Amino acid sequence: MPNLLMHQADAYVPRSKVENTPTPPSTRSWRPIPHTRLLETVEANLKDKGFFITSQSHGLSHNHNRYFGLLEIRSSDEAEDYRSIIGVRNSHDKTFPAGVVLGSCVIVCSNLSFSGEISLSRKHTRFIVRDLPELVHQAVDKLLSLRIAERNRITRYKDAQLTNLRAHDAVIRAVDSKIIAPSRIPHVLKEWRSPTHSEFTKRGMSAWRLFNAFSESWKGSNLQTLPGRSSKLQKVIDAACNRVSHHNVAA
Numbered sequence: 390m391p392n393l394l395m396h397q398a399d400a401y402v403p404r405s406k407v408e409n410t411p412t413p414p415s416t417r418s419w420r421p422i423p424h425t426r427l428l429e430t431v432e433a434n435l436k437d438k439g440f441f442i443t444s445q446s447h448g449l450s451h452n453h454n455r456y457f458g459l460l461e462i463r464s465s466d467e468a469e470d471y472r473s474i475i476g477v478r479n480s481h482d483k484t485f486p487a488g489v490v491l492g493s494c495v496i497v498c499s500n501l502s503f504s505g506e507i508s509l510s511r512k513h514t515r516f517i518v519r520d521l522p523e524l525v526h527q528a529v530d531k532l533l534s535l536r537i538a539e540r541n542r543i544t545r546y547k548d549a550q551l552t553n554l555r556a557h558d559a560v561i562r563a564v565d566s567k568i569i570a571p572s573r574i575p576h577v578l579k580e581w582r583s584p585t586h587s588e589f590t591k592r593g594m595s596a597w598r599l600f601n602a603f604s605e606s607w608k609g610s611n612l613q614t615l616p617g618r619s620s621k622l623q624k625v626i627d628a629a630c631n632r633v634s635h636h637n638v639a640a
Contacts, residue, residue, distance in 0.1 A: 400448055400449055401448055402447055403447070406447070407424050407425055407447050408425045410423075410449065410453045410456070412424075412481065413481050419483070420517050420518055421481050422479055422487050422518060424449075424456040426521065427477060427487055427521070428456075428458055431460070431475065431529065432460065434526055435475065435529060438529070438533065439464060440462040440463065441464070442460050442462055443461050444461040445458065445459060445460050445461065446458070451484075453481075454481040454482040455479075455480045455613065456477075456480070457476065457477070457478045457612050458478070459474055459475075459476055459494075459501075460474065460477065461474055461494065462474070462475055470495060470496055471493045471494060472493065472496065473491070473539075474501065475489060475491065475492070475532065476489065476492050477489055478490070485613075486508045489506070489509070489529065490506035491503065491506075491532040491535050492504070492616075493543070495601060498585070500601050500605055500607075501604065501607070501612075501615060502600070504535065504616075505532055505535040506616045507528040507531055507532060509528060543597065545630060546596040546600055547596075547597040548592075549595060549596040549630040550593055550594055550595060551596055551629060553594075556581055556594070556629070559599060559626065559628075559629045560578065560581075562625050563603065563622060566621045566625065567621075568618050568621050569606060569607075573606045577603055577605075577606050578602075579602075580606065581598065584598060584601070584605075585605065586601075589601055589602075599626065
């Protein structure tokens with residue numbers, strides 16, 4: 390099966406490594422969740438809802454205290470050119486709460502982007518392990534309901550045509566929002582003007598093409614930061630599409 394983390398900087402590990410990662414001892418106010426317990430609970434919820442997990446990848450960093458897993462899910466209504474991804478993340482060093490996030494992976498290039506992150510708790514509180522099944526059930530329900538909105542957004546990006554001026558403006562806005570570093574501007578513009586993957590030229594100068602120019606430039610970056618950057622990028626691309634719509638109305 391494909392390694393969904395192969396383009397990312399996070400340390401890829403086999404699932405057995407995650408299963409064998411020790412969980413720190415609890416304190417009176419903090420109950421760390423075992424990485425594998427969270428993963429198995431999410432998997433069980435997805436299967437109960439009729440989804441097939443067709444591939445998975447796992448990453449550990451910071452002395453195995455931080456975990457990020459990716460589960461490719463499929464159902465009977467999948468798109469042809471991308472797959473839905475469920476991201477699972479957890480920390481044993483109190484860096485961030487356990488959470489799940491909806492994402493997509495473009496088949497031709499393995500570009501990853503995320504949206505709709507849901508934290509399972511603000512911190513690993515006293516009864517978190519006991520309440521985990523219900524918390525995950527609610528979170529996965531919310532994520533799966535967002536799949537329709539995510540699909541509609543991608544369709545809109547594919548249909549929206551951008552001028553070079555609007556694309557360049559979006560790149561500058563992305564730098565201002567810290568979605569990319571200034572040093573990545575040439576990479577994004579190269580992918581916009583002449584995509585590495587010809588599939589992105591089939592719809593002309595589309596917002597989907599620009600979105601993937603950004604996600605292509607993220608390869609090799611810290612996976613933990615992608616949910617936040619993806620959410621910011623969607624706002625930038627949405628704004629570019631809205632300006633196109635308003636221009637067409639005015640015309």
